[in-house]
Amino acid sequence: MKIALLGYGKMGKTIEQIGLQRGHEIVIKTNDEDGYDLSQVDVAIDFSVPKAAFFNIAKCLKQGIPVISGTTGWLDNYENAVKLCKENKGAFITASNFSLGVNIFFELNKNLAKMMSQLKQYQVSIEETHHTQKLDAPSGTAITLAEDIISQHQAYSKWLLNDTKEQSILITANRIDDVPGTHSIEYKSKTDSINLTHTAYSREGFALGAIVAAEWILGKEGVFTMNDVLNIG
Numbered sequence: 001m002k003i004a005l006l007g008y009g010k011m012g013k014t015i016e017q018i019g020l021q022r023g024h025e026i027v028i029k030t031n032d033e034d035g036y037d038l039s040q041v042d043v044a045i046d047f048s049v050p051k052a053a054f055f056n057i058a059k060c061l062k063q064g065i066p067v068i069s070g071t072t073g074w075l076d077n078y079e080n081a082v083k084l085c086k087e088n089k090g091a092f093i094t095a096s097n098f099s100l101g102v103n104i105f106f107e108l109n110k111n112l113a114k115m116m117s118q119l120k121q122y123q124v125s126i127e128e129t130h131h132t133q134k135l136d137a138p139s140g141t142a143i144t145l146a147e148d149i150i151s152q153h154q155a156y157s158k159w160l161l162n163d164t165k166e167q168s169i170l171i172t173a174n175r176i177d178d179v180p181g182t183h184s185i186e187y188k189s190k191t192d193s194i195n196l197t198h199t200a201y202s203r204e205g206f207a208l209g210a211i212v213a214a215e216w217i218l219g220k221e222g223v224f225t226m227n228d229v230l231n232i233g
Contacts, residue, residue: 001218004028004041006056007048007071010133014207015045022211038063043214050074057081057092066091066217068210070098072140082223091217093224096140098209102183103226105198107233109145109185112196113152122187122194124149124156129174129182137161137173141183146171149185180206 001024005012008029016026028044030036033052038044044060046053050073060067061084069092078094085092097103116122128142138146138161146159146169159169180200187194200206209226216229227233 001025001042001214002027002040003214004030004036004038004044004060004065006030006036006044006046006060007052009047011047011070011203011206012045014203015047015210018204018207018211022215024211038065041065043068043218045069045210045214046071047210053077054081057094058084061085061088061090061092064088064090066214066220067093068098068213068217069094070206070210072096073136085223089221091220091222091224093213093217093226093229095209095213095226096144097181097206098213098226099198099200099205100209100212100230101205102141102198102200103209103230104232105183105196106144106148107227108196110148110152110233112185112187112194113149116187116194117153117155119187119189120155121189123189124153124185124187125170125172126159127172127174127184127186129176129179131179132175132177134175137175138171139173139181139183141181142171142173145183145185 003026028036044065044067046056046069053071053074054077128139150156156169157167161171164170182199184197213229
Protein backbone atom coordinates (compact mmCIF):
# COMPACT_ATOMS: atom_id res chain seq x y z
CA MET A 1 0.00 0.00 0.00
CA LYS A 2 1.02 3.61 -0.53
CA ILE A 3 1.41 5.49 2.75
CA ALA A 4 1.49 9.19 3.61
CA LEU A 5 3.48 9.96 6.76
CA LEU A 6 2.08 13.18 8.20
CA GLY A 7 4.71 14.02 10.78
CA TYR A 8 8.22 12.91 9.95
CA GLY A 9 10.05 13.07 13.24
CA LYS A 10 11.67 10.16 15.06
CA MET A 11 8.45 8.16 15.14
CA GLY A 12 7.69 8.90 11.49
CA LYS A 13 11.14 7.70 10.47
CA THR A 14 10.67 4.48 12.46
CA ILE A 15 7.26 3.91 10.86
CA GLU A 16 8.91 4.40 7.47
CA GLN A 17 11.47 1.67 8.24
CA ILE A 18 8.81 -0.80 9.40
CA GLY A 19 6.55 0.03 6.46
CA LEU A 20 9.32 -0.59 3.94
CA GLN A 21 10.24 -3.85 5.66
CA ARG A 22 6.62 -5.00 5.25
CA GLY A 23 6.61 -4.20 1.53
CA HIS A 24 4.80 -0.86 1.53
CA GLU A 25 5.67 2.36 -0.27
CA ILE A 26 6.07 5.72 1.46
CA VAL A 27 4.81 8.32 -1.01
CA ILE A 28 4.61 11.37 1.30
CA LYS A 29 6.87 12.38 4.19
CA THR A 30 6.06 15.80 5.58
CA ASN A 31 5.97 18.00 8.64
CA ASP A 32 4.00 20.61 6.71
CA GLU A 33 0.37 21.20 7.72
CA ASP A 34 -0.53 21.80 4.09
CA GLY A 35 0.99 21.53 0.65
CA TYR A 36 0.86 17.76 0.25
CA ASP A 37 -1.13 15.89 -2.39
CA LEU A 38 -3.06 12.79 -1.30
CA SER A 39 -4.14 11.69 -4.76
CA GLN A 40 -1.71 8.72 -4.87
CA VAL A 41 -2.21 7.67 -1.23
CA ASP A 42 -3.96 4.53 0.07
CA VAL A 43 -3.71 5.37 3.78
CA ALA A 44 -2.30 8.18 5.94
CA ILE A 45 -0.50 7.83 9.27
CA ASP A 46 -0.44 10.99 11.39
CA PHE A 47 2.24 11.40 14.05
CA SER A 48 2.43 15.17 13.79
CA VAL A 49 1.88 17.74 16.55
CA PRO A 50 -1.38 18.64 18.34
CA LYS A 51 -1.95 21.87 16.43
CA ALA A 52 -1.62 20.08 13.06
CA ALA A 53 -3.33 16.77 13.84
CA PHE A 54 -6.97 17.73 13.28
CA PHE A 55 -6.12 19.59 10.06
CA ASN A 56 -4.35 16.48 8.74
CA ILE A 57 -7.15 14.14 9.82
CA ALA A 58 -9.86 16.37 8.32
CA LYS A 59 -7.99 16.71 5.02
CA CYS A 60 -7.63 12.94 4.73
CA LEU A 61 -11.25 12.18 5.60
CA LYS A 62 -12.59 14.79 3.17
CA GLN A 63 -10.55 13.15 0.39
CA GLY A 64 -11.59 9.60 1.27
CA ILE A 65 -8.21 8.56 2.67
CA PRO A 66 -8.28 6.25 5.72
CA VAL A 67 -6.25 7.80 8.51
CA ILE A 68 -4.40 6.41 11.51
CA SER A 69 -3.57 9.04 14.15
CA GLY A 70 -1.10 8.56 16.97
CA THR A 71 -0.83 12.24 17.84
CA THR A 72 -2.02 13.15 21.34
CA GLY A 73 -3.22 16.50 22.69
CA TRP A 74 -5.80 17.26 19.96
CA LEU A 75 -8.82 15.35 21.30
CA ASP A 76 -10.90 18.49 21.91
CA ASN A 77 -11.65 18.03 18.20
CA TYR A 78 -12.31 14.28 18.39
CA GLU A 79 -16.09 14.55 17.96
CA ASN A 80 -15.55 16.79 14.93
CA ALA A 81 -13.29 14.10 13.45
CA VAL A 82 -15.97 11.46 14.09
CA LYS A 83 -18.58 13.65 12.40
CA LEU A 84 -16.34 14.19 9.37
CA CYS A 85 -15.64 10.47 9.17
CA LYS A 86 -19.37 9.66 9.11
CA GLU A 87 -20.22 12.43 6.66
CA ASN A 88 -17.57 11.25 4.22
CA LYS A 89 -18.06 7.52 4.84
CA GLY A 90 -14.40 7.37 5.79
CA ALA A 91 -12.27 5.25 8.08
CA PHE A 92 -10.37 6.46 11.13
CA ILE A 93 -8.42 5.14 14.10
CA THR A 94 -6.86 7.21 16.86
CA ALA A 95 -5.01 5.76 19.84
CA SER A 96 -2.91 7.09 22.69
CA ASN A 97 -0.52 4.21 22.00
CA PHE A 98 -0.34 1.90 18.97
CA SER A 99 1.96 -0.68 20.53
CA LEU A 100 0.34 -4.10 20.23
CA GLY A 101 1.63 -4.99 23.70
CA VAL A 102 0.30 -1.79 25.24
CA ASN A 103 -3.17 -2.45 23.87
CA ILE A 104 -3.14 -5.87 25.52
CA PHE A 105 -1.89 -4.05 28.65
CA PHE A 106 -4.91 -1.71 28.46
CA GLU A 107 -7.27 -4.69 28.58
CA LEU A 108 -5.40 -6.28 31.49
CA ASN A 109 -5.61 -2.95 33.33
CA LYS A 110 -9.40 -2.73 32.89
CA ASN A 111 -9.90 -6.33 34.02
CA LEU A 112 -7.64 -5.85 37.05
CA ALA A 113 -9.44 -2.62 38.02
CA LYS A 114 -12.77 -4.42 37.88
CA MET A 115 -11.47 -7.16 40.20
CA MET A 116 -9.84 -4.67 42.60
CA SER A 117 -12.96 -2.52 42.86
CA GLN A 118 -14.24 -4.89 45.56
CA LEU A 119 -11.07 -4.52 47.68
CA LYS A 120 -11.20 -1.10 49.34
CA GLN A 121 -7.94 -1.60 51.25
CA TYR A 122 -5.86 -1.13 48.08
CA GLN A 123 -4.86 2.30 46.78
CA VAL A 124 -3.97 2.51 43.09
CA SER A 125 -1.30 4.70 41.51
CA ILE A 126 0.32 4.98 38.09
CA GLU A 127 3.93 5.78 37.24
CA GLU A 128 5.18 6.54 33.74
CA THR A 129 8.73 7.15 32.51
CA HIS A 130 9.70 8.51 29.09
CA HIS A 131 12.62 10.16 27.28
CA THR A 132 13.33 13.82 27.97
CA GLN A 133 12.16 14.86 24.47
CA LYS A 134 8.57 13.95 25.34
CA LEU A 135 6.82 17.27 25.86
CA ASP A 136 3.49 16.23 27.40
CA ALA A 137 3.03 14.89 30.92
CA PRO A 138 1.43 12.67 31.88
CA SER A 139 1.61 10.56 28.75
CA GLY A 140 -1.50 9.83 26.76
CA THR A 141 -1.02 6.18 27.67
CA ALA A 142 -1.03 6.98 31.40
CA ILE A 143 -4.19 9.03 30.98
CA THR A 144 -5.87 6.14 29.14
CA LEU A 145 -4.85 3.77 31.94
CA ALA A 146 -6.25 6.12 34.57
CA GLU A 147 -9.52 6.71 32.73
CA ASP A 148 -9.97 2.97 32.21
CA ILE A 149 -9.48 2.37 35.94
CA ILE A 150 -12.04 5.09 36.74
CA SER A 151 -14.54 3.43 34.40
CA GLN A 152 -14.24 0.13 36.29
CA HIS A 153 -13.58 1.22 39.89
CA GLN A 154 -16.19 3.29 41.74
CA ALA A 155 -13.68 4.53 44.35
CA TYR A 156 -12.01 6.86 41.82
CA SER A 157 -13.45 9.80 39.93
CA LYS A 158 -10.36 11.61 38.58
CA TRP A 159 -6.59 11.45 38.14
CA LEU A 160 -4.01 14.01 39.28
CA LEU A 161 -0.42 14.56 38.16
CA ASN A 162 2.04 14.40 41.07
CA ASP A 163 -0.71 14.99 43.61
CA THR A 164 -3.15 12.96 45.69
CA LYS A 165 -6.63 13.82 46.88
CA GLU A 166 -9.65 11.81 47.88
CA GLN A 167 -11.06 9.66 45.05
CA SER A 168 -8.11 10.51 42.81
CA ILE A 169 -5.48 8.37 41.07
CA LEU A 170 -1.93 9.63 41.51
CA ILE A 171 0.05 9.70 38.25
CA THR A 172 3.79 10.23 38.57
CA ALA A 173 5.61 11.27 35.38
CA ASN A 174 9.38 10.86 35.03
CA ARG A 175 11.57 12.10 32.18
CA ILE A 176 14.92 10.31 31.69
CA ASP A 177 17.25 10.20 28.67
CA ASP A 178 16.69 7.38 26.15
CA VAL A 179 13.65 5.72 27.75
CA PRO A 180 11.06 4.79 25.05
CA GLY A 181 8.29 4.32 27.61
CA THR A 182 7.48 2.42 30.80
CA HIS A 183 4.08 2.37 32.52
CA SER A 184 3.37 0.76 35.88
CA ILE A 185 0.13 0.39 37.82
CA GLU A 186 0.37 -0.43 41.51
CA TYR A 187 -2.37 -1.48 43.92
CA LYS A 188 -0.92 -1.15 47.43
CA SER A 189 -2.29 -2.09 50.84
CA LYS A 190 -0.72 -2.32 54.28
CA THR A 191 0.03 -5.99 53.70
CA ASP A 192 1.05 -6.32 50.06
CA SER A 193 1.07 -4.80 46.58
CA ILE A 194 0.12 -5.86 43.08
CA ASN A 195 2.02 -4.42 40.12
CA LEU A 196 1.26 -4.45 36.40
CA THR A 197 3.99 -3.05 34.12
CA HIS A 198 4.60 -2.57 30.42
CA THR A 199 8.12 -1.68 29.27
CA ALA A 200 8.91 -0.61 25.71
CA TYR A 201 12.45 -1.33 24.53
CA SER A 202 12.31 0.81 21.38
CA ARG A 203 9.98 2.84 19.16
CA GLU A 204 9.62 -0.12 16.82
CA GLY A 205 6.69 -1.57 18.77
CA PHE A 206 4.71 1.65 18.40
CA ALA A 207 5.60 1.89 14.71
CA LEU A 208 4.64 -1.72 14.00
CA GLY A 209 1.24 -1.21 15.63
CA ALA A 210 0.57 1.85 13.45
CA ILE A 211 1.46 -0.09 10.29
CA VAL A 212 -0.67 -3.07 11.36
CA ALA A 213 -3.59 -0.68 11.98
CA ALA A 214 -3.07 0.89 8.53
CA GLU A 215 -3.07 -2.55 6.89
CA TRP A 216 -6.23 -3.52 8.77
CA ILE A 217 -8.26 -0.39 8.00
CA LEU A 218 -8.00 -0.58 4.20
CA GLY A 219 -11.44 -1.17 2.67
CA LYS A 220 -13.30 -0.46 5.92
CA GLU A 221 -15.70 2.32 6.87
CA GLY A 222 -16.19 3.76 10.34
CA VAL A 223 -14.42 4.91 13.50
CA PHE A 224 -12.38 2.13 15.06
CA THR A 225 -10.00 1.44 17.93
CA MET A 226 -7.00 -0.82 18.38
CA ASN A 227 -9.35 -3.29 20.08
CA ASP A 228 -11.01 -3.73 16.70
CA VAL A 229 -7.64 -4.23 15.01
CA LEU A 230 -6.57 -6.85 17.58
CA ASN A 231 -10.07 -8.33 18.02
CA ILE A 232 -9.94 -7.96 21.83
CA GLY A 233 -12.13 -6.41 24.50
